[in-house]
Amino acid sequence: MHVLVVEDDAVLADGLARVLGGHGMLVEVVGNGSQADALLQRGAAAEVLVLDIGLPGIDGFEVVRRLRARASAIPILLLTARDAIEDRVRAELGADDYLVKPFATAELVARIRALARRHGPKPSLLALGALTLDTAAKRARVGERVIELSAREWAVLEYLLQHAARVVSKQQIIDAILPWGDDLTLNAVEVYISRVRLKIADAGVSIRTIRGFGYMLEQNADHA
Numbered sequence: 001m002h003v004l005v006v007e008d009d010a011v012l013a014d015g016l017a018r019v020l021g022g023h024g025m026l027v028e029v030v031g032n033g034s035q036a037d038a039l040l041q042r043g044a045a046a047e048v049l050v051l052d053i054g055l056p057g058i059d060g061f062e063v064v065r066r067l068r069a070r071a072s073a074i075p076i077l078l079l080t081a082r083d084a085i086e087d088r089v090r091a092e093l094g095a096d097d098y099l100v101k102p103f104a105t106a107e108l109v110a111r112i113r114a115l116a117r118r119h120g121p122k123p124s125l126l127a128l129g130a131l132t133l134d135t136a137a138k139r140a141r142v143g144e145r146v147i148e149l150s151a152r153e154w155a156v157l158e159y160l161l162q163h164a165a166r167v168v169s170k171q172q173i174i175d176a177i178l179p180w181g182d183d184l185t186l187n188a189v190e191v192y193i194s195r196v197r198l199k200i201a202d203a204g205v206s207i208r209t210i211r212g213f214g215y216m217l218e219q220n221a222d223h224a
Contacts, residue, residue, distance in 0.1 A: 022176025
């Protein structure tokens with residue numbers, strides 16, 4: 001998924017790019033409304049626009065007005081420090097959703113995915129061996145058997161499957177699955193990996209530990 005983030009706070013913008021990238025999204029960041037408007041006029045390939053309202057140059061409201069005046073249907077998620085703007089956002093601007101700062105990044109990821117599902121084609125299943133993850137329905141299966149996963153187990157497995165056949169570190173997993181401010185130790189990652197291993201043991205895939213580097217989800221040779 002290609003996401004355009006328009007945010008003038010460089011630290012926040014970098015953090016958003018890192019977190020969304022960790023969830024498998026292709027992220028482009030610009031720092032003001034004029035740059036965003038110019039990109040969108042040129043037909044930027046973004047599937048979701050994450051747009052701060054308080055921008056230098058033209059503000060987020062004006063970016064939305066211009067975008068909708070060009071009959072663009074790209075879904076828009078507004079970020080704002082203001083309260084009680086829902087009526088204005090929905091009725092006047094044509095934005096699709098908003099989040100009030102500060103927000104949990106897990107909520108941001110969920111809102112972006114919801115907008116992409118509503119406005120775009122249904123996402124493909126993630127699959128390897130007999131393991132499949134339906135990211136829309138949040139359902140995991142080994143063959144026809146449904147796997148019961150906790151929220152963090154799901155997040156770990158989804159991240160590994162998105163990066164199948166590549167080594168990912170414990171810290172990359174933490175950065176990708178946690179909202180800012182939440183706490184998860186490296187040892188806790190090992191616990192979740194162990195639990196997931198047990199639940200997918202008969203799927204024809206393995207979570208291999210690469211000493212000193214991290215983990216890699218790969219298909220077993222006899223199931224290739």
